[in-house]
Amino acid sequence: MRHLIVLALFLSVIGLGHADGIGSDGAPGDSDASEFGNGDYSPATGRDYPTRLLWGDTHLHSRNSADAYSLGNMNLSPADAYRFARGQVLTAHNGQKVKLRRPLDFLVVSDHAEYLGGNYRFAVNDPLLKDIEIAKRWREYIANGEGFKVVVSFVDSVTNPQRTPPFPKPLQRTIWQEAVQTADDYNNPGTFTALPGYEWTSMINGNNLHRVVIFKQGMGYADKIAPFTAQDSTDPQALWKALEDYEQRTGGAVLAIAHNGNLSNGMMFPERTVDGKKLGKTYAQMRTRWEPLYEVSQVKGDGEAHPKLSPEDEFADYETWDKDNIGRSAAKQDWMLKHEYARSALKLGLQHQAKLGANPFKFGMIASTDGHNTFSTTEEDNFFGKFPESEPSATRMTTEMAQGALWQNWRIVASGYAAVWARENTRAAIFDAMQRREVYGTTGSRIMVRLFAGWDFQPSDIDRPNYVDIGYEKGVPMGSDLPAPPRGSVPKFLVVAAKDPIGANLDRVQIIKGWREKDGGLKEKVYDVAWSGTRQPGKDGKLPPVGSTVNVTNASYSNTIGAAQLATYWQDPDFDPKQHAFYYVRVLEIPKPRWTAYDVKYFRIKDAAKDIPMTVQDRAYSSPIWYTP
Amino acid sequence: MVPWYRQPLVHFCIFGALFYAAVELLRPPPDADDTIRLTRAGLITFIERRSQIFQPLFAAAKLDAMSADELAALKAEYIEEEAMFRAATQLGLDIQDYVIRRRMVQKMDYAATGETTDLALSEEALKAYYTANQSRYRTPARLSFKHVFFSTIEDAELNAFGTPSSVGERFAYGTTFDNIAQQDVADIFGADFSAALMAPSAALGRWLGPIASRSGFHLVKLRQRTPATTADFAAVRQQVEIDIRYDQNQAARAEAIADIIAAFNVRDEF
Numbered sequence: 001m002r003h004l005i006v007l008a009l010f011l012s013v014i015g016l017g018h019a020d021g022i023g024s025d026g027a028p029g030d031s032d033a034s035e036f037g038n039g040d041y042s043p044a045t046g047r048d049y050p051t052r053l054l055w056g057d058t059h060l061h062s063r064n065s066a067d068a069y070s071l072g073n074m075n076l077s078p079a080d081a082y083r084f085a086r087g088q089v090l091t092a093h094n095g096q097k098v099k100l101r102r103p104l105d106f107l108v109v110s111d112h113a114e115y116l117g118g119n120y121r122f123a124v125n126d127p128l129l130k131d132i133e134i135a136k137r138w139r140e141y142i143a144n145g146e147g148f149k150v151v152v153s154f155v156d157s158v159t160n161p162q163r164t165p166p167f168p169k170p171l172q173r174t175i176w177q178e179a180v181q182t183a184d185d186y187n188n189p190g191t192f193t194a195l196p197g198y199e200w201t202s203m204i205n206g207n208n209l210h211r212v213v214i215f216k217q218g219m220g221y222a223d224k225i226a227p228f229t230a231q232d233s234t235d236p237q238a239l240w241k242a243l244e245d246y247e248q249r250t251g252g253a254v255l256a257i258a259h260n261g262n263l264s265n266g267m268m269f270p271e272r273t274v275d276g277k278k279l280g281k282t283y284a285q286m287r288t289r290w291e292p293l294y295e296v297s298q299v300k301g302d303g304e305a306h307p308k309l310s311p312e313d314e315f316a317d318y319e320t321w322d323k324d325n326i327g328r329s330a331a332k333q334d335w336m337l338k339h340e341y342a343r344s345a346l347k348l349g350l351q352h353q354a355k356l357g358a359n360p361f362k363f364g365m366i367a368s369t370d371g372h373n374t375f376s377t378t379e380e381d382n383f384f385g386k387f388p389e390s391e392p393s394a395t396r397m398t399t400e401m402a403q404g405a406l407w408q409n410w411r412i413v414a415s416g417y418a419a420v421w422a423r424e425n426t427r428a429a430i431f432d433a434m435q436r437r438e439v440y441g442t443t444g445s446r447i448m449v450r451l452f453a454g455w456d457f458q459p460s461d462i463d464r465p466n467y468v469d470i471g472y473e474k475g476v477p478m479g480s481d482l483p484a485p486p487r488g489s490v491p492k493f494l495v496v497a498a499k500d501p502i503g504a505n506l507d508r509v510q511i512i513k514g515w516r517e518k519d520g521g522l523k524e525k526v527y528d529v530a531w532s533g534t535r536q537p538g539k540d541g542k543l544p545p546v547g548s549t550v551n552v553t554n555a556s557y558s559n560t561i562g563a564a565q566l567a568t569y570w571q572d573p574d575f576d577p578k579q580h581a582f583y584y585v586r587v588l589e590i591p592k593p594r595w596t597a598y599d600v601k602y603f604r605i606k607d608a609a610k611d612i613p614m615t616v617q618d619r620a621y622s623s624p625i626w627y628t629p
Numbered sequence: 630m631v632p633w634y635r636q637p638l639v640h641f642c643i644f645g646a647l648f649y650a651a652v653e654l655l656r657p658p659p660d661a662d663d664t665i666r667l668t669r670a671g672l673i674t675f676i677e678r679r680s681q682i683f684q685p686l687f688a689a690a691k692l693d694a695m696s697a698d699e700l701a702a703l704k705a706e707y708i709e710e711e712a713m714f715r716a717a718t719q720l721g722l723d724i725q726d727y728v729i730r731r732r733m734v735q736k737m738d739y740a741a742t743g744e745t746t747d748l749a750l751s752e753e754a755l756k757a758y759y760t761a762n763q764s765r766y767r768t769p770a771r772l773s774f775k776h777v778f779f780s781t782i783e784d785a786e787l788n789a790f791g792t793p794s795s796v797g798e799r800f801a802y803g804t805t806f807d808n809i810a811q812q813d814v815a816d817i818f819g820a821d822f823s824a825a826l827m828a829p830s831a832a833l834g835r836w837l838g839p840i841a842s843r844s845g846f847h848l849v850k851l852r853q854r855t856p857a858t859t860a861d862f863a864a865v866r867q868q869v870e871i872d873i874r875y876d877q878n879q880a881a882r883a884e885a886i887a888d889i890i891a892a893f894n895v896r897d898e899f
Binding site: 052074075079083144145148149152185188448462463464465466467468496497498501502564565567 | 801
């Protein structure tokens with residue numbers, strides 16, 4: 001017995017029911033669609049467009065990630081992650097039971113590729129690791145009482161890959177195959193989709209360049225390779241090459257999604273490649289080919305906009321994390337910001353498009369959690385943090401992430417989810433929607449958003465019950481390019497947003513436009529296009545705030561303000577056909593109590609620090625629609 | 630018959646043997662409890678932990694660059710932390726702190742439990758499990774319908790004869806729902822609306838209503854109503870197999886924990 005306790009001390013340093021039909025606007029091949037036709041608008045033909053809104057998390061870790069494991073997630077496997085996402089009850093590390101209010105429709109378990117599954121297998125003496133060089137080193141560390149150096153190996157593997165030997169490729173492949181097989185096991189077409197994935201964890205000089213890699217197929221395809229790791233290369237261009245090789249070798253399909261530009265110290269959307277060359281056309285084409293999406297919001301901060309880049313936008317400072325990089329090795333400087341935030345990157349993309357004829361930053365937007373404790377939770381009153389240490393407890397608001405090595409835990413954002421407009425809940429349908437960018441992100445709420453742009457919409461189209469038919473027929477959905485304009489036309493938009501059916505009402509819908517002026521100047525403007533109540537914009541053009549019903553002490557709010565649905569027809573009043581432009585939608589909810597307020601109430605915390613925010617306005621970000629002259 | 634090497638118990642014993650071998654390997658040096666040893670390696674580790682920069686070369690360079698005063702201060706801090714930690718451990722503070730207790734329990738949990746993932750399962754075992762755990766294979770009630778939405782009862786009633794002559798008003802969540810779970814209908818339209826569609830009296834294939842929802846009034850044409858049911862064995866065979874394996878792992882874990890508990894005398898003095 002004594003021995004067991006001694007071991008434990010030593011090791012302590014290693015550290016259903018789905019929304020199939022939501023948002024349907026006519027099933028494909030619906031035979032009696034004409035019943036709705038009464039002659040004053042075009043009858044829908046074919047209706048072969050995505051009608052299902054599916055919710056998922058494309059970025060979640062289990063004990064198979066080195067950092068998750070070393071920070072206490074030692075027991076929860078990818079299988080547990082799928083079970084939780086499908087709506088089952090699990091026991092969290094804090095001893096409490098945890099369950100999602102509504103199951104997810106899809107999930108990507110994206111464990112770090114570097115030493116994938118390694119810490120867990122090492123700790124349970126997996127014979128596979130017996131003769132592996134790095135595992136021998138780890139054993140020596142532990143024998144010398146320096147078990148924490150096992151964790152350091154992982155940090156080294158992503159920052160100084162040459163210092164730590166990787167797992168041999170055959171071992172990597174064996175472990176990866178198990179991850180793919182588990183995804184296959186839990187993939188249930190029509191009900192729940194599990195897409196195989198991993199995270200490539202490049203971290204040059206402590207700057208976050210991480211990408212989640214997602215596979216369209218499982219066994220028979222994805223298992224044919226070993227994951228591409230930061231130990232293979234920390235250069236995103238090498239990752240794209242590896243993805244290209246994978247597709248050529250297997251006939252499968254794969255894509256990558258970057259995240260946390262806010263922790264990249266200017267490297268996420270750079271001027272130059274990792275090896276110092278100016279971005280060229282090949283880089284632009286490769287990046288957009290392999291990275292059609294960007295993860296714009298997650299637990300480590302929101303990355304849509306920054307208040308210094310968008311001083312006119314009073315909602316730009318949302319859950320901002322802008323102190324330093326992910327390695328905490330260098331403080332943030334102002335010049336870095338425009339290379340870190342999505343709105344700015346979309347603008348830089350227009351510049352490249354104009355100069356190179358190709359846009360490296362032409363991405364759709366999704367959000368995901370990046371949870372490391374196996375729980376995809378985003379609801380403010382059901383938020384289980386990032387690592388086991390930030391699961392609900394009376395002290396999580398006063399502690400710091402990674403046992404003091406990283407940021408304050410109260411800064412963690414209960415965000416976000418990926419929304420996908422798909423034809424059905426299958427791997428192929430979800431993957432295809434991601435590739436055509438018909439997806440969007442929310443900071444956790446299941447807000448419904450439809451966006452169409454076209455040249456021929458009429459103001460009355462938005463009031464038609466079949467506005468979706470009209471949207472596809474006369475325009476293009478989010479994530480697309482506007483076709484060439486008829487002479488003298490301006491782009492017109494149909495936007496519909498509806499509140500999370502069991503969530504907060506909506507404050508407003510905004511269209512955010514970015515464009516490139518003739519002299520090369522990059523501009524942006526936020527248009528309020530639909531809002532609740534009888535508010536009118538003031539003299540400064542600003543719509544007054546919606547107000548707040550939040551009672552922080554009770555951690556409660558009511559839907560007595562805001563609107564359940566907002567919809568509008570809008571045309572760009574400032575359109576210039578010679579200017580490159582993009583348009584995306586931002587939907588804001590009314591204020592709600594933030595997870596910190598629920599903590600204060602549940603744990604009866606008396607002395608919460610004044611700088612900890614207690615309210616939040618959750619939001620949705622659509623993928624953009626681009627106009628190219 | 631499952632071959633011997635695939636028996637869960639065999640796996641567990643092999644794992645146990647490896648585990649105890651590890652315990653022997655990890656036995657701490659026979660340092661007397663009242664001796665605090667200052668070593669170069671120990672101080673380097675201390676610097677790394679304090680600075681949270683886990684680079685031994687960096688820490689070693691920092692150590693070598695220290696003046697005599699700095700070195701003395703570092704040693705004093707090291708001695709203080711070590712002595713305080715050991716004294717706290719002797720007082721049992723580590724197990725009185727609930728956070729530390731939970732973390733130790735988790736570590737023990739993973740250390741004591743292995744996985745049994747490659748057992749062959751017979752068809753009979755799968756069917757028996759399916760029969761014994763039918764509730765796990767329930768599928769929720771689902772509805773397929775289209776509707777025409779009106780915000781006022783007057784407009785809804787005006788159109789409530791035969792096929793609606795009006796296309797109604799825009800309904801943001803959509804006009805046609807295909808195989809949507811009853812709970813999702815309740816979330817979007819309200820529980821009364823979903824109950825009305827689930828009622829056996831709500832006929833399929835013809836226009837019904839107006840039916841009130843939390844948004845207004847709807848003329849509804851039900852295409853399909855699938856009650857909650859238990860999926861056929863064939864449809865969930867793969868799921869059954871996954872569930873058995875998952876349960877086996879959980880059972881092995883419970884067994885391992887029971888073994889640990891068995892080493893103690895539990896006296897219930899409640």
